[in-house]
Amino acid sequence: MVRRARQPADRRWPEKDVIVNINPQEMKQLAAVQAQPRLDLYVGIHKALRALMADTLLAVGRMDSDDGLELAQTSQRVLALLDFCVAHLRHENAFVHTALEARAPGASELIAHEHEEHERHIAGLSALVGDLLKALPAQRADAALALYRQLALFIADNFQHMHVEETAHNAVLWSRYTDAELAAIHGALVASIPPEEMMFVLRWLVPFMNPAERRAMLADMQAHAPAPLFAAVLDSVRPHLTPREWDKLASGLGLA
Numbered sequence: 001m002v003r004r005a006r007q008p009a010d011r012r013w014p015e016k017d018v019i020v021n022i023n024p025q026e027m028k029q030l031a032a033v034q035a036q037p038r039l040d041l042y043v044g045i046h047k048a049l050r051a052l053m054a055d056t057l058l059a060v061g062r063m064d065s066d067d068g069l070e071l072a073q074t075s076q077r078v079l080a081l082l083d084f085c086v087a088h089l090r091h092e093n094a095f096v097h098t099a100l101e102a103r104a105p106g107a108s109e110l111i112a113h114e115h116e117e118h119e120r121h122i123a124g125l126s127a128l129v130g131d132l133l134k135a136l137p138a139q140r141a142d143a144a145l146a147l148y149r150q151l152a153l154f155i156a157d158n159f160q161h162m163h164v165e166e167t168a169h170n171a172v173l174w175s176r177y178t179d180a181e182l183a184a185i186h187g188a189l190v191a192s193i194p195p196e197e198m199m200f201v202l203r204w205l206v207p208f209m210n211p212a213e214r215r216a217m218l219a220d221m222q223a224h225a226p227a228p229l230f231a232a233v234l235d236s237v238r239p240h241l242t243p244r245e246w247d248k249l250a251s252g253l254g255l256a
């Protein structure tokens, strides 16, 4: 779920990190000395979130709101996304923000405020799903479009938000923590996730990693998890990989 990242920021786009309470000099120094890849707590799970968000938005956009089964299934997918978003931001608050504040007080302030905004936005989206499910047949198309547009705005905001976390927050974490300490924080976070949530996470995490990230993560699981659990994870992700991706993974894990 974690990977090594070689440098902290892509500077092509305007950054929100200029208003994050982080010393800009510290970030410049960090970029200058960042010769060794560092442990990245964010990149894997954020790839999963981006994939899940995009997939869900596209499903709402193409939904036939006159098809009762499709309406129910797509609404359920939106609610599952919203549940996952709440769980994710609470994991970040409890483990990552706590770590940031312990060694760089104020560093998580902006993003913590955005997490509060996201919880409000999530409640609003959940209400829109309720409106859609209760709508009369003649109102369903409008209710579906309203949900689609608000979900798109929520996702757009989250894409910006995750970029700040992956650049500004990582810069602070990498300057104040060793990789061993970051691995311990990550281990504690993962240990707090209930099994059902973990299987959902893995379904979105593994397929949307690149082959090297996927192989590294599953090799670690292969070495440490019980064999039946590892087999169940492979079974759950295989349908979401192309045959070529699966062949690379199986070969990398010594299964081919």
Ligand SMILES: [Fe+2]
Binding pocket: 089, 092, 111, 115, 161, 162, 165
């Ligand atoms: Fe976040």
